[in-house]
Amino acid sequence: MNYFGAIEAGGTKFACAIGKENGEIIKKLIVPTDKPEVTIPQIIDFFKKEKATPICGIGIACFGPLDVNEKSLTYGEITTTPKLAWKNFNIVKAFKKHFDLPIGFDTDVNGAALGEHFYGAAKGLDTFIYVTVGTGIGVGGMVRGNLMHGLIHPEMGHIIIPQRKDDDFIGVCPYHKNNCLEGLASGPSMHKRWKVDKLSTLEMSHIAWDLEAYYLAIAIANWIMCISPQIVIIGGGVMHYEHLLFKIRKDVQKILNGYLHSEKIVTDKINDYIVKPFLKDNSGITGAIALAKKALRQN
């Protein structure tokens, strides 16, 4: 059985792991997101220590935006991030210098999508999306077996949606204010709109959940019409409040209004169509293992 080095690079922490080919995590390390010259060496050490079971590939699922175009001269770079220490930092090259191994590299959400494809809710499917609703709203996806890239990579969390008439919140997106999904429905938007530190203080009957479900349902309906996914996986901190998922499914049906004639959408089968991540909060790090495995295969 092959072993892989896995990195889920986030804005506040890097989750690192040694993982087996079957997705099992055998060792984990959390490193705070400091400057690259502080953070990266700790991970290199962690991977190099595995001498009994040397890794045969590395997977990096990284916060973005990224240059994921393998033909580009700057492939491997974190591009225009507001985290200045990481701006134009080439994270792939940083590891290539120390490991003569295949390195898989993609966005955090595409990584998580691949994790669910290899080991989770999207096994055997070739077209689907993975959504995370937390500090931001991110979406990764696969179309006919390929992780979604193009000009750059999708940024589906920022799609323009209509603000509900009873909501006059100003939005938290610095680019699109109250016009985009992330501005209206990310975790920070809920904290700010309802003036709470913790979402758990909002009771289940609070209108906050109704509004949140409504916005997420519009976005999911739009993503379904754009991608035609065989499954929609939705996780992230905000989705830990499980009553939200039930509301979302009903609202998606209301919004689509029977237009898409699939029993997965119009019947109760929607419960198996819009689902939680099978890998729970491990989609990302397991996805990094999957990226490494894929890179080894393609090598």
Add this chain to the structure above:
Amino acid sequence: MNYFGAIEAGGTKFACAIGKENGEIIKKLIVPTDKPEVTIPQIIDFFKKEKATPICGIGIACFGPLDVNEKSLTYGEITTTPKLAWKNFNIVKAFKKHFDLPIGFDTDVNGAALGEHFYGAAKGLDTFIYVTVGTGIGVGGMVRGNLMHGLIHPEMGHIIIPQRKDDDFIGVCPYHKNNCLEGLASGPSMHKRWKVDKLSTLEMSHIAWDLEAYYLAIAIANWIMCISPQIVIIGGGVMHYEHLLFKIRKDVQKILNGYLHSEKIVTDKINDYIVKPFLKDNSGITGAIALAKKALRQN
């Protein structure tokens, strides 16, 4: 050089052609969309007459919704169309019965997208969308070299968008009224909202064009964020009014507001990023040739 039979099946007419491998159309036939038993035999005759240059494949780019899943028992069917004579009609089988040839089959818009990919504005690109704005609004596309299918096929024309505050039109979409793009911005919505038979009676300075550009720009911005296309091709009857395209490009830039850092989007290069179909009104029929060619290759 191989010859192919091509069919662009629409709601009012079937455009048929004999085409060369290089996309050139050498003979054309238009048949009205009557019942299948009236329409189909005329096309079969047209193809069979080509004895000097027998066709070696057939491509069908068809109005939908369709079953385009090759593993499905009903592959080749037009499924839930309101045109009752065609509901559940298997158009692929209808031709298979008479021709022992590879048959390529996809939606009209995916067909047009493939036409632009083989012979037009998307040559050499692997991720892009083709949009048509006419009686309806349809979008076809390719992601990393594959035409977009999934649970069904995308229905991007019906995405939910915000209605502009100065517009109180009730919308023309029977499913989503004034909530979706097609309801607010299709050709029929313009005729009904502004009470005109011909769009040419609306002067270039009329607010109709400003509003139309605004809605199409929101949709295009959303599609860009969902698919990350390397190019956006937009045609169809409404787009024959060319001043519209200039407004759309500007509005897309305003709406995205610099969030997607690609010079193709934030600079004047947008003129080569959101473009008219290279094949003009022949994207569909040329696309049907491309579908036939692809089917022969895969055979």
